[in-house]
Amino acid sequence: xxxxxxxxxxxxxxxxxxxxxxxxxxxxxxxxxxxxxxxxxxxxxxxxxxxxxxxxxxxxxxxxxxxxxxxxxxxxxxxxxxxxxxxxxxxxxxxxxxxxxxxxxxxxxxxxxxxxxxxxxxxxxxxxxxxxxxxxxxxxxxxxxxxxxxxxxxxxxxxxxxxxxxxxxxxxxxxxxxxxxxxxxxxxxxxxxxxxxxxxxxxxxxxxxxxxxxxxxxxxxxxxxxxxxxxxxxxxxxxxxxxxxxxxxxxxxxxxxxxxxxxxxxxxxxxxxxxxxxxxxxxxxxxxxxxxxxxxxxxxxxxxxxxxxxxxx
Amino acid sequence: xxxxxxxxxxxxxxxxxxxxxxxxxxxxxxxxxxxxxxxxxxxxxxxxxxxxxxxxxxxxxxxxxxxxxxxxxxxxxxxxxxxxxxxxxxxxxxxxxxxxxxxxxxxxxxxxxxxxxxxxxxxxxxxxxxxxxxxxxxxxxxxxxxxxxxxxxxxxxxxxxxxxxxxxxxxxxxxxxxxxxxxxxxxxxxxxxxxxxxxxxxxxxxxxxxxxxxxxxxxxxxxxxxxxxxxxxxxxxxxxxxxxxxxxxxxxxxxxxxxxxxxxxxxxxxxxxxxxxxxxxxxxxxxxxxxxxxxxxxxxxxxxxxxxxxxxx
Numbered sequence: 001x002x003x004x005x006x007x008x009x010x011x012x013x014x015x016x017x018x019x020x021x022x023x024x025x026x027x028x029x030x031x032x033x034x035x036x037x038x039x040x041x042x043x044x045x046x047x048x049x050x051x052x053x054x055x056x057x058x059x060x061x062x063x064x065x066x067x068x069x070x071x072x073x074x075x076x077x078x079x080x081x082x083x084x085x086x087x088x089x090x091x092x093x094x095x096x097x098x099x100x101x102x103x104x105x106x107x108x109x110x111x112x113x114x115x116x117x118x119x120x121x122x123x124x125x126x127x128x129x130x131x132x133x134x135x136x137x138x139x140x141x142x143x144x145x146x147x148x149x150x151x152x153x154x155x156x157x158x159x160x161x162x163x164x165x166x167x168x169x170x171x172x173x174x175x176x177x178x179x180x181x182x183x184x185x186x187x188x189x190x191x192x193x194x195x196x197x198x199x200x201x202x203x204x205x206x207x208x209x210x211x212x213x214x215x216x217x218x219x220x221x222x223x224x225x226x227x228x229x230x231x232x233x234x235x236x237x238x239x240x241x242x243x244x245x246x247x248x249x250x251x252x253x254x255x256x257x258x259x260x261x262x263x264x265x266x267x268x269x270x271x272x273x274x275x276x277x278x279x280x281x282x283x284x285x286x287x288x289x290x291x292x293x294x295x296x297x298x299x300x301x302x303x304x305x306x307x308x309x310x311x312x313x
Numbered sequence: 314x315x316x317x318x319x320x321x322x323x324x325x326x327x328x329x330x331x332x333x334x335x336x337x338x339x340x341x342x343x344x345x346x347x348x349x350x351x352x353x354x355x356x357x358x359x360x361x362x363x364x365x366x367x368x369x370x371x372x373x374x375x376x377x378x379x380x381x382x383x384x385x386x387x388x389x390x391x392x393x394x395x396x397x398x399x400x401x402x403x404x405x406x407x408x409x410x411x412x413x414x415x416x417x418x419x420x421x422x423x424x425x426x427x428x429x430x431x432x433x434x435x436x437x438x439x440x441x442x443x444x445x446x447x448x449x450x451x452x453x454x455x456x457x458x459x460x461x462x463x464x465x466x467x468x469x470x471x472x473x474x475x476x477x478x479x480x481x482x483x484x485x486x487x488x489x490x491x492x493x494x495x496x497x498x499x500x501x502x503x504x505x506x507x508x509x510x511x512x513x514x515x516x517x518x519x520x521x522x523x524x525x526x527x528x529x530x531x532x533x534x535x536x537x538x539x540x541x542x543x544x545x546x547x548x549x550x551x552x553x554x555x556x557x558x559x560x561x562x563x564x565x566x567x568x569x570x571x572x573x574x575x576x577x578x579x580x581x582x583x584x585x586x587x588x589x590x591x592x593x594x595x596x597x598x599x600x601x602x603x604x605x606x607x608x609x610x611x612x613x614x615x616x617x618x619x620x621x622x623x624x625x626x
Binding site: 079 | 345347360396
């Protein structure tokens with residue numbers, strides 16, 4: 001179904017044409033004022049937009065151009081995972097400074113690889129100049145019954161996918177000017193959007209989900225606020241990447257794992273299916289608690305700060 | 314239906330909360346990982362994303378913050394008009410440098426005004442820092458039978474809404490450091506997305522449409538390429554804003570008027586309905602012509618260059 005509209009002349013459109021050619025069957029129906037997408041009957045449209053900005057979300061010396069494209073696209077797709085939605089389409093609005101123009105093909109490769117990993121297609125976008133590289137990725141998905149942040153109910157368990165702290169570990173090295181270990185760097189440079197995992201969990205009764213791109217506890221606070229419940233998280237149970245300490249694991253941003261509320265889950269079956277841990281890290285409640293997150297370690301309550309805030313300082 | 318999810322703590326979310334509060338009923342369902350949108354039964358989803366970047370699309374001394382928000386949102390909504398789609402929802406991903414943070418409320422006012430003019434709602438977005446102000450606006454709409462660029466057929470007429478050249482006239486003054494006339498400046502600073510006009514024209518048999526944000530002739534070339542037809546445009550018939558000369562009117566970018574192919578139209582009824590001109594400027598064909606645009610003046614063919622290309626030079 002890759003029926004593109006022929007584009008008119010011009011260098012900007014030459015650049016679009018080159019990207020579309022390179023994307024092959026990963027791009028469909030490019031070239032009109034807007035893209036057409038069909039939402040399956042009886043499903044709701046789920047849509048999110050997410051921007052990755054040079055110097056804010058990444059630096060050129062940290063990542064290859066393909067990794068920049070992959071990460072930006074995966075970060076956006078992760079929002080569909082957090083809603084338990086199946087991806088339908090991706091749009092990419094790129095601001096490309098002159099000094100990055102030679103890397104556009106490699107950025108496009110990374111975008112296409114992330115789109116392919118999520119079994120979806122690029123249906124449109126926008127290309128502009130500017131003084132810093134910026135990738136605004138819009139993702140469309142659909143679901144019969146989307147998972148919101150607001151569905152957690154007292155008595156349920158809290159689950160997290162994967163192991164946390166890899167991106168924070170890698171970022172610390174990068175900011176210090178040292179070379180991160182390959183595994184930690186991979187967690188930062190090449191995250192996965194947990195789309196299939198979310199569908200599996202939703203099918204087994206998950207009631208609420210959020211991706212933890214701002215850090216586990218910071219994002220748990222959003223789930224608590226949206227659900228109007230207290231969430232109790234045991235730091236001792238937070239699954240940690242490598243040697244990462246529990247507090248760093250629980251505050252590490254740039255994670256694209258999922259925090260889920262729901263009933264008992266078969267963690268062994270989950271790991272067999274996805275090769276990924278699923279860990280119970282706490283519970284929803286008590287019912288009378290004010291909305292918020294209660295963090296414990298060794299059975300005692302601890303104060304917890306951390307998580308990323310774009311407008312802080 | 315303005316049921317937002319409560320947000321967690323943090324300055325970035327304080328800024329989101331302030332925007333959402335200010336937007337009132339113009340914002341709905343903000344605060345989850347993604348937004349939920351219902352597409353009417355039997356309609357196709359129409360989606361487009363469009364970025365406005367400081368120094369590329371506007372300069373701070375040219376426009377008020379509210380005008381910057383209005384223009385970026387209207388430019389994106391214009392893509393829905395060009396598809397004959399009814400707006401369903403808007404998402405705004407904003408990159409806001411420190412020096413612009415005090416203007417965020419005014420930018421938000423402009424966004425909300427444009428959203429209100431199109432009778433739609435803001436359902437999500439993203440807020441980030443960066444070194445230049447950038448607004449990535451994603452618009453969602455729907456249509457039973459979208460108008461593409463590819464539907465023009467030999468024998469049809471070409472129609473354009475409004476009068477062209479105002480933005481080019483204003484931009485020339487601004488670039489020269491002089492004050493543009495108020496009317497021309499208004500055409501640049503406060504364009505309209507021709508959403509209702511496009512629905513009217515689609516209901517009366519229009520077969521193809523494009524918005525002429527890159528200039529009439531440049532965008533006519535896209536319609537010609539997509540439709541696989543020759544388009545004949547008479548410069549003498551191009552409706553001009555004020556004293557603008559025909560060549561400037563036909564190359565003026567930043568227009569958000571529509572170029573339409575279709576059968577005979579009742580221009581008087583159109584003007585009565587919308588207070589806006591609808592002008593026949595040419596025709597589709599001849600059938601044997603190669604795809605492209607034939608521009609004539611005084612009955613003779615003229616060479617025509619012009620139109621905006623982000624990647625030129």
